[in-house]
Amino acid sequence: MSSRPRAKSSGSATGNMLRDSALGLVPETIDHLVELGRAVWETGPLRPAEIEVARLRNAVRVNCVFCRNARYDIAQADGLTEPRVATVQSASPGEQLGRRDQLIVAFVDQYYDDPGAHNLTLHNALRATFSEPELAHLSLCLAYFSLFSRCAVALGGMPDELPVMQVSLPR
Amino acid sequence: MTTRLPVASSPAGVVSALVPEDSLTDIRSGFDQLQAAVLEQAHVPAVTLSLCRLRVLQLHGIEVETPPGAASGQAGSTGTAALADPQGRGHCVGNWHREKIFSPAEKACLQFTEIYVMDVQAITDDMAADVKQHYGDAGLVVLIEALGLFDATARLQRLWLSRPAGK
Numbered sequence: 001m002s003s004r005p006r007a008k009s010s011g012s013a014t015g016n017m018l019r020d021s022a023l024g025l026v027p028e029t030i031d032h033l034v035e036l037g038r039a040v041w042e043t044g045p046l047r048p049a050e051i052e053v054a055r056l057r058n059a060v061r062v063n064c065v066f067c068r069n070a071r072y073d074i075a076q077a078d079g080l081t082e083p084r085v086a087t088v089q090s091a092s093p094g095e096q097l098g099r100r101d102q103l104i105v106a107f108v109d110q111y112y113d114d115p116g117a118h119n120l121t122l123h124n125a126l127r128a129t130f131s132e133p134e135l136a137h138l139s140l141c142l143a144y145f146s147l148f149s150r151c152a153v154a155l156g157g158m159p160d161e162l163p164v165m166q167v168s169l170p171r
Numbered sequence: 172m173t174t175r176l177p178v179a180s181s182p183a184g185v186v187s188a189l190v191p192e193d194s195l196t197d198i199r200s201g202f203d204q205l206q207a208a209v210l211e212q213a214h215v216p217a218v219t220l221s222l223c224r225l226r227v228l229q230l231h232g233i234e235v236e237t238p239p240g241a242a243s244g245q246a247g248s249t250g251t252a253a254l255a256d257p258q259g260r261g262h263c264v265g266n267w268h269r270e271k272i273f274s275p276a277e278k279a280c281l282q283f284t285e286i287y288v289m290d291v292q293a294i295t296d297d298m299a300a301d302v303k304q305h306y307g308d309a310g311l312v313v314l315i316e317a318l319g320l321f322d323a324t325a326r327l328q329r330l331w332l333s334r335p336a337g338k
Binding site: 002004006007008022023025026028029032033035036039040043044062063110111112115116118132133135136137139140142143144146147148150151153154155156 | 182183185186189190194195197198199201202204205208209211212213214231232287291292294295296299300303308309311312313315316318319320322323324325326327329330331333
C-alpha cells in the first residue's frame, strides 16, 4: 500500500472531503458520488447503525485505514457503540453480535471471499431475517462502500494508522 | 470456472432481480447516473473502459458474449451503449499483454484493472503512473471509479444471480 498520493488533490477547499480530494478532479462524476452517498444513508430501509456495520466490515476487508477509523455521527446517534465496532472489526465476530449484525458481516465476507459460491445456508438465513428491500439496500450499500474504499486505497496516500474520527455525511 | 449469467450493467441492474422497480429508486438511479457519468466523461475513452469491464467480468468468471459492434450490457439499460466494443476486440482482452491490437494506453489500463480486481493493495505507483502518462490524474480517478462500479456489479451479480450447478 502506497503512502504517497498517486493523484493530486482537486485544489478546492470546500470542506467536503470528497470534493477536496482527488475525486474532485472529475467534475462530471463528483456530484453523483456525493448524492449517491446521501441516498445510500438516508433513503433505504436499513437503520444507520446497521449500514455502519456493513461499512466498517467492508473497511476491514479492503484494509482502508481512512474508512476503518471513520465513524458516522448518524450511526452513533442510532446506537452504534465502540464495543460493537470492535466486534464487527475483529477476525471472527461470531455470536458476540446480534443476529442481524452477524448476517451483515457474513454477507460482506461472502462478497469478498467467494461471491459465486452460492452459499445456500447464508442465503436462506438472510431471506429469513431481512426483507427483500433490506437485502437490496444492503447490497447497494456494500457496492457503494466497496467502490469508495477501494478507490481510497488505489489512489494511495494512505497512512498506516489514524485516530478514530467522527464524520458527517458530506453535503 | 466461467459461468454464463445475465450480465448486469450496474449494481442497480442486479437488485432488479430482488425488488420491484419502484423500490429504492433514489439509490438505484444514483448508481445509474454515476455509471452514465463515468462512461461519458472526457478523460478516458468509453471503449477503453469497456475493455476493462470485460476483463473484470472475466476475472470474476462471468462469461460475456461480445459480438463486434454489439453492446455487452443487458440487464439495466444505463450506460449500455457506452459499454459497446465497436472494434470487436473484447474476445482478445484476456491476452491483452500479448496482443498488438491494444494501444499502450489500453494496456496500461488493463494492467491496472487486473491488479485492482485481484488485490487492490498490490497496485504499485508505477502502474498508476503508467495510466497517468496517457490520461492524466483525472483519467486515473475515472479509471478507479469505473473499476469500482464494474467490480461491485460483478460481485453482486455472482452473489444474487448465480445458481448452484445443475439448477
